[in-house]
Amino acid sequence: AQKVTQAQTEISVVEKEDVTLDCVYETRDTTYYLFWYKQPPSGELVFLIRRNSFDEQNEISGRYSWNFQKSTSSFNFTITASQVVDSAVYFCALSFPSGGSYIPTFGRGTSLIVHP
Amino acid sequence: KAGVTQTPRYLIKTRGQQVTLSCSPISGHRSVSWYQQTPGQGLQFLFEYFSETQRNKGNFPGRFSGRQFSNSRSEMNVSTLELGDSALYLCASRASYEQYFGPGTRLTVT
Numbered sequence: 564a565q566k567v568t569q570a571q572t573e574i575s576v577v578e579k580e581d582v583t584l585d586c587v588y589e590t591r592d593t594t595y596y597l598f599w600y601k602q603p604p605s606g607e608l609v610f611l612i613r614r615n616s617f618d619e620q621n622e623i624s625g626r627y628s629w630n631f632q633k634s635t636s637s638f639n640f641t642i643t644a645s646q647v648v649d650s651a652v653y654f655c656a657l658s659f660p661s662g663g664s665y666i667p668t669f670g671r672g673t674s675l676i677v678h679p
Numbered sequence: 680k681a682g683v684t685q686t687p688r689y690l691i692k693t694r695g696q697q698v699t700l701s702c703s704p705i706s707g708h709r710s711v712s713w714y715q716q717t718p719g720q721g722l723q724f725l726f727e728y729f730s731e732t733q734r735n736k737g738n739f740p741g742r743f744s745g746r747q748f749s750n751s752r753s754e755m756n757v758s759t760l761e762l763g764d765s766a767l768y769l770c771a772s773r774a775s776y777e778q779y780f781g782p783g784t785r786l787t788v789t
Binding site (some may be wrong): 612658 | 731
């Protein structure tokens, strides 16, 4: 069975602070995919990044960076110099190939509140 | 490319009624999935359609059904609505590994 744990329910920071959102996953599959999605108040989940299990390279995209560590089954997300527009619920997800499907299992989400 | 669109965006129904939600995927995407999001249960997978066939189904009662048309557009239907069906219903389409979500339909059952 697959499981994604986002232990932080809510994080509150002041603008320009750095913040890390934690994600720990469980799977017995050797081939799997990890994702981060952002859900602003409007409700739409916005895809941020995908990582496959064979690629442990960290990634940086502007103020966003992701740290994937198979040894600890973690895929953490850091926002540098946070801004008010970063306020949203962030979801980590895990999927594996199954007959052409890649149905993700989502964590419960971390609500990030950035205060001006 | 236009994103995933869902109609209607908001819906209020009475217990016992039925409802149909519509989803238009990103052009070229043949896989469409539906999710229910509630504060208590989080994001739960309902079903996935690919080329007009249901490929996967989540753990929901038979009151929840769906279909996909030849143009990949999809509809989901909930019959005999219950108060607990109040939720944000999200549709997602996929061409590769990641899913792209629509804005959702917020259903309120009174």
